[in-house]
Amino acid sequence: MVNLVYTELLKLKRAKMFMVSLIGAAAAPLMVFIGYLDYKAKKPDMPVLFSEAFSQTNLYVLLLIGTLLYGVITAYLFNREYVEDTLKNLLTIPVSKISFIASKLVLLFIWILVLTLVAWGLTFILGWIGQYEGLSAGVLLQSLKQFLIGGSLLFLLSTPTIFVTFLFKNYVPTIIFTAVITMGNVALANREYKALYPWSAVHLIADNGFVPEYPPLYSYAAIIATAIIGLIATIVYFKKADIH
């Protein structure tokens, strides 16, 4: 497995997609920063808090940019083996299909964590430049925890995206799929059903913002069930599918 993960990392060497994803991860902190610059221009006497900036950034990451961006990198990681016609070589090396998926999942998790940390770190740097107030170790740790929980849960929810990628072997359906997910997030943003919709439930869990109508267990169950169903569908399909 170590060798598989090493080779997955090697495949990303000089890959433009990694740099592009870093730019994507920077989008949420920049959007929030620009928003606060506008706010300061209108209300110069009102303080801007670090906790607020972190919370806003995490909201954008988890509900908007993250679902799309992580969907795209998931599609890239799994689909590139079809696009670059390298899958048939990999599978004629005695590597099991499960190990192949597992190594890609490990890399995807690392990649999502890197992007999460970039978003968090950039929020911190922009806050420092913008002289936000209320910085403390507690705020930093709490926000980091929220970012990491959100990133990890979105990683778990990547399995349906992987399945769609394997099924269609094309970027377009995957991008449409993640766009639909994001639309769902937006549609449910002010409804109590957001606790049941796995992708919006991620933000509730990370932000501890549960709704009274549904207990937290429902949100956890929705995420875990989606992740497991996605994983099983992926493995069953990939094991059965012929490689052309």
Add this chain to the structure above:
Amino acid sequence: MSAIIKTTHLTKAYGTQKAVDNLHMTVEQGQIYGFLGQNGAGKTTTIRMLLGLIKPTQGQIEIFGENLLTKQKEILRRVGSIVEFSGFYENLTARENLLINAKLMGVHKKNAIEEALEIVGLQNEPAKLVGKYSLGMKQRLGIARAILHHPELLILDEPTNGLDPIGIKEIRKLITTLAEERKITILISSHILSEVEQLADQIGIIHQGKLLEEISFAELRTRNRKFLEFQVSNDNKAAMLLEQRFDIFDYEVHDDGKIRVYSHIGQQGKINKMLVEHDIEVSRIALSEDRLEDYFIKLIGGGTIG
């Protein structure tokens, strides 16, 4: 000699369409086996089944005497392959691409990558990204990747596809060298007759999913008949005269006034004289023998091949 590859009743069906139909193939140790067929004959599907990429609908595959279905991992460790065009990570160098295979194959030998690159003549451009390689270079790199772990069996699916004549010659030379120096058993598929003719010891001819024949070149040569070929101005009249004057019935009339006579070898002078005396212009006489192309076309019942 022992069988390195043996398939029995191997079938792959897509719905009612059989891409490979009840294939019985045997590749013996040390052979270069030319797997010959037109495009769409079922070569690639067969090769993908041999490599475990496609599951057969029916039948068995034994490689090194083991069942591929149950011992796939162990078998594939001893096999190198190219399936159609070689895919590579274009953002990596040749060395980095081979490093992926070396890591996953457990190749620990120092310089294994450099050695493989040297064999295929790609050692001089270590910093060049594979994305900038020509098709010929990529195919050579594909061979380097296939031999990196010193396999006992090489399965090459149309390795010269898309190459220019020089590239084809290079790959052919490389394959011959590998077979001679490393004693590797090689299965090479192609739709180009001349390519197989120059490489293989044994050929298997596949057509519409069925293996029509498996035959060694030595046997093929003994089967191939010699013939006299006359280029005449009037083939109908010439054919009639051959029958009437020489009792020749074993002949074929081909396009452009060519008549092939499979008997009376050595009597071309007399036949020529007779034809000329009957006002038939003979512009060419040649003693020849059936080529692989003729054999192939007869076998598949017409049509052409590369």
